[in-house]
Amino acid sequence: MNVNEQKEAIAKADTLIEAMGWIRRFRGKTTVIKLGGSLMGNSDAMRHTLLDIIFMESVGMRPVVVHGGGPSINKALEAAKIESVWVKGRRMTDASTLEIVENVLAYELNEQLTQEIERFGGRAMNLNFRTTNVLFGEKLLLEEAGSEPIDLGFVGQVTRVDRATVESLTYTEQIPIIPSMCIDANGQKYNVNADTAAMAVAEALGAEKLIFISDVNGVRRDKADPESVIHSLTAAEARQLIADGVIAGGMIPKVEACLSTLDRGVGKVHIIDGQLRHSLLLEIYTTAGVGTEIVQSRQSAATRIGLT
Secondary structure, X not given: OXXXXXXXXXXXXXXXXXXXXXXXXXXXXEEEEEEOHHHHOOHHHHHHHHXXXXXXXXXXXXXXXXXXXXXXXXXXXXXXXXXXXXXXXXXXXXXXXXXXXHHHHHHHHHHHHHHHHHHOOOOEEEOOXXXXXXXXXXXXXXXXXXXXXXXXXXXXXXXXXXXXXXXXHHHOOOEEEEEOEEEOOOOOEXXXXXXXXXXXXXXXXXXXXXXXXXXXXOOEOOOOOHHHEOOEEEHHHHHHHHXXXXXXXXHHHHHHHHHHHHHOOOOEEEEEEOOOOOHHHHHHHOOOOOOEXXXXXXXXXXXXXXXX
């Protein structure tokens, strides 16, 4: 081994030593990972993300994956000549749309993710209506100030998560893969917003972390400048940034969802860019991180300063 090779090997060893503290800290802890549909359309980014998830499980964490599939559903609807209609960020879902959502989201994508994880050397279980469903819920009516609630068709919200089934899989070193759909007491299936489905799972499991993986690198002070990402925010700071207009547009409901999740017992919420290679590992196992973590208080944000 020449001098340059030695330096490179030492740098790798230093990285492992830095990661060791975080590995020990999060061993045995549950992390819910929400995979956005936009990420799933990028095969290279998805491969690195799935490898990261397998690594997490291999070093003792208990990852649980909740996924959407918007772009794939859009393509299938276009092929069927069904027009997508959106209301307040949610897809109007009639019977024909629901059938396509179920086939694409609950079966094709859900099973594909499981197969890919196993192809890369991990162990996973797809949890859908054909295997074991773990999300139960009811019809969602969107409240609208000054008017009647909006009926979105077969769109639902999660009211119960089969925690025992999910945890039994993580205890046996398998990665649960959950599509964002639910079923009610009468057997009616519903399309569910993937962010809210992931929140429900994280809250039910008392997760240490909920990580939203999408195509943005976190909360930015300047929306147009990726370098202005804010790596750590308390709940109070996040609310102030919303009030000041720094957090604006589509980031507002995502951050508000993060705050709601913290209020229900989840330790930390992260927003990271899945297009950055190994962003999941960099966010969890390095001191600086690469995205935004949102926590209840500065004391719980100590991970961005050092181990406590």
